[in-house]
Structure formats: C-alpha cells, structure tokens
Amino acid sequence: MSSTTDLIKELREKTGAGFLDCKKSLEENNNDIEKSIETLRKKGLAKASKKSDRATNEGAIGIYANDAVTAILKVNSETDFAAKSETFLNFLDTLGKILLENKSQLDKDSFLKLNYNNGSVQDYFNSMIAKIGENLVLNDLRIIKKKNSDFAYYIHNSYRNHIGKIISFLEYSSEKKDQEILDFSKNLCMHIAAMKPESIDVKDLDKNTILNEEKIQRELILNSGKPSNIVDKILEGKMKKFYSEVTLLNQYFILDQDKTVKDAIEQYSKYNFKLISFELISL
Numbered sequence: 001m002s003s004t005t006d007l008i009k010e011l012r013e014k015t016g017a018g019f020l021d022c023k024k025s026l027e028e029n030n031n032d033i034e035k036s037i038e039t040l041r042k043k044g045l046a047k048a049s050k051k052s053d054r055a056t057n058e059g060a061i062g063i064y065a066n067d068a069v070t071a072i073l074k075v076n077s078e079t080d081f082a083a084k085s086e087t088f089l090n091f092l093d094t095l096g097k098i099l100l101e102n103k104s105q106l107d108k109d110s111f112l113k114l115n116y117n118n119g120s121v122q123d124y125f126n127s128m129i130a131k132i133g134e135n136l137v138l139n140d141l142r143i144i145k146k147k148n149s150d151f152a153y154y155i156h157n158s159y160r161n162h163i164g165k166i167i168s169f170l171e172y173s174s175e176k177k178d179q180e181i182l183d184f185s186k187n188l189c190m191h192i193a194a195m196k197p198e199s200i201d202v203k204d205l206d207k208n209t210i211l212n213e214e215k216i217q218r219e220l221i222l223n224s225g226k227p228s229n230i231v232d233k234i235l236e237g238k239m240k241k242f243y244s245e246v247t248l249l250n251q252y253f254i255l256d257q258d259k260t261v262k263d264a265i266e267q268y269s270k271y272n273f274k275l276i277s278f279e280l281i282s283l
Contacts, residue, residue, distance in 0.1 A: 007031055015040050018123035056137045058083045061281050062163045063153055064096035070151060071099040072167055074140035074281050082134045084159055091128050091136075092163060095121070099143070108141045140281050149173050149276055152182070154189035168192035169279040176271035184268065187255055192280055197248035200275055205247060213242050248278065 004026070011022040011033060017040050029035035059076035060083045075092055077083045098116060099106070106114075112122040129136050144151075149171050155164035168189040174181050199205045217238040221231050244250045249262040256264060265273055 004031070007033065011036055011040075016126045016129065018119045018126060020119060056135050056139075057283075059136075059139070059283055060089070060092060060159055060163050060165065061140075061167045061283070062092045062096050063155070063167050063169065064100055064162065065151075066100045068146060069100070070144045070146065070169065071096060072140070072142045072144075072169060072279060072281055073099065073138065074283070076137045076139050076283070077132070078134040082132050085132070087128075087132055088136075089159055089163060091132075094124075095138075096162075099141075105143060105145075106141065108138055111141055112138060142279055142281070144169070144171065144277075144279065147171075150177065150181075150185070152185035152189050154186060154193050156193050166193045166282040167280075171276040171278065172274060173276060174268070174271050174273045176268075176273075181268070181271065181273070184264075184273075188261070188264075188275075189278075191251070191254045191261065192248065192278055193282075194254050195248075195251050196280060196282075197251055197278075198246045199248070200278065201247050201249045202243050205243075210239075214239060217242070248275070 004023075007026055008019060008022045011017070011026060012019065014033070015022070015037055017025075021040060021043075022036070025036040025039045026032075029039060056076035056078055058078060058080045059074060061072065061074045064071045064073075073092070073095060075088075075095070077088060082088055098114065098121060099111065102111075102114060104110075112120065112125070114121045116124050125136055125138070150173065151169065151171055153167060153169045155162070155167050157165035170185055170189050170192065172185055172188075174185075198209070202210075214235065218231065218235055221234050221238070222228075226234060244252070244260075249260065249265070251261050253259050253261050253264045265275065
C-alpha cells in the first residue's frame with residue numbers, strides 16, 4: 001500500500017497540480033489515483049500537466065536588483081505571443097519580486113520549492129501554465145551578490161525596460177564614476193550580448209574546452225598533410241584565433257574593429273578600470 005505522501009507525489013507528477021489540491025482530491029476519492037486525476041481535471045487544476053512535455057523555445061529574461069543582490073531569471077514559453085503578453089510579463093515580475101524578498105542563495109530547484117501563496121513557487125508556475133495555456137519552464141536563474149563594485153547591463157529585444165530576449169550583465173570597478181564610464185560599461189554589455197564570449201580571458205576558460213579545441217585543431221592540421229615539424233607552430237596560430245573568438249578581452253570590440261576589448265579598456269587605465277565578471281543569458 002502506497003503511503004499518502006507517495007500518492008500525492010504521483011498525483012502531482014501526473015497532473016502538475018499543487019500539493020494541497022492533490023491531497024484534497026485523494027481524500028475525496030479514497031486515494032484512488034485515476035478518480036483523483038478526473039476530479040482535478042474537472043476543476044481545471046490538471047490542465048498544466050497536458051502541456052508539460054511541450055517544447056518551450058520562446059520566453060523572456062528578466063533582471064531585478066536591490067541593495068544586496070541582482071537576480072536574472074529566464075522563463076521559457078511555447079510561443080513568442082505568450083511571452084509578450086501582460087500576463088506572462090507580470091508573472092515574470094512577480095518571480096523577480098519573490099527572488100529579491102528571499103535572503104538565501106537559491107538555485108532553480110530551491111527557488112521552485114519556496115513557499116508562495118499557500119503553496120510553492122512550482123504551484124504558482126502550474127497555475128500560470130493553466131491560465132496562459134502553454135508550458136512554462138524556469139530554465140536559468142543567477143543571483144549575483146553586490147560587493148564594492150559597479151554594475152551595468154544591456155537588454156536586447158526588450159519587452160519592458162528590465163525584460164527582454166538577451167540580457168548581458170557586467171561587474172566592474174573604476175575610480176571614475178561619471179557618464180563616460182557608464183556609457184563605456186554599457187557598450188561593453190552590448191558587445192557581450194552580440195559576441196557571446198565564454199570567459200573574460202584565456203586563463204578563465206574551461207581547461208577541457210581548451211584541450212578539446214587543441215585536439216580538434218591538431219587533427220585538422222595533420223589531416224591537411226602539413227609537415228609534422230610545423231604542426232605546433234600552426235596550432236599556436238589556430239588557438240590564438242580561437243581565443244580571439246571566445247574570450248572577451250581578446251575579441252575585437254564591436255564599436256571599433258581595429259581594437260580588441262583589452263585595447264579599449266586600456267584607454268581607461270588611468271581610472272583603474274577593471275572587469276570583474278559578466279553574465280550572459282539568451283533564449
């Protein structure tokens with residue numbers, strides 16, 4: 001005999017309904033799963049489950065901040081039409097508000113388990129799935145604690161002034177804090193959104209990514225019939241090109257293709273301008 005907890009879990013997985021709704025439905029139907037599902041469907045509470053396996057390739061990303069943290073979250077939907085709706089955008093704003101009101105460091109799973117409106121954030125998701133009529137998925141969540149540094153961000157294809165399809169976020173330090181620096185940091189965010197670097201510099205790249213690229217390039221060089229004594233020299237050039245494509249400081253600056261981002265930053269060295277970190281989330 002399955003325990004009540006197991007039955008509730010099974011019913012939630014099959015219907016997507018909230019914990020309390022599943023518990024009540026089981027009580028009303030003497031723990032009969034099929035009858036409980038039927039009851040939830042009649043009440044419209046199981047509507048979300050019918051959509052839970054649909055592809056979610058659209059959606060939006062929101063950025064929210066207070067004095068302690070900046071939070072960025074991505075929620076995917078099935079259609080662009082739903083993502084642009086006031087219902088969806090208000091839903092995203094509510095999620096942002098919940099994040100900022102919580103004091104602990106959260107990942108996606110722990111966020112969905114948070115208590116909200118006599119249920120959980122996941123229950124809130126399920127209710128919005130039923131309301132909007134599309135599958136909705138929390139696909140990314142990043143929380144950046146504020147330190148003694150400055151921040152800038154850029155939103156591409158915006159739906160609201162803090163919601164869009166691409167959000168790039170930059171953490172930096174600078175002794176000068178005027179409009180010139182604000183404009184430059186915003187331009188760096190635009191560059192990040194356009195060029196999608198994987199790290200700030202070569203030393204920050206994942207070591208396995210480097211090793212894998214070296215392996216691929218070495219095999220390509222050898223298969224091209226180049227003499228073995230010049231393979232390493234050619235490989236060095238190939239890897240330099242690779243780094244110029246995937247690392248922020250070595251990319252060519254989109255606003256001045258004659259300079260790398262590192263060169264552009266060097267112009268502000270007198271203000272001790274330094275990059276600390278960046279985040280990039282896109283659909």
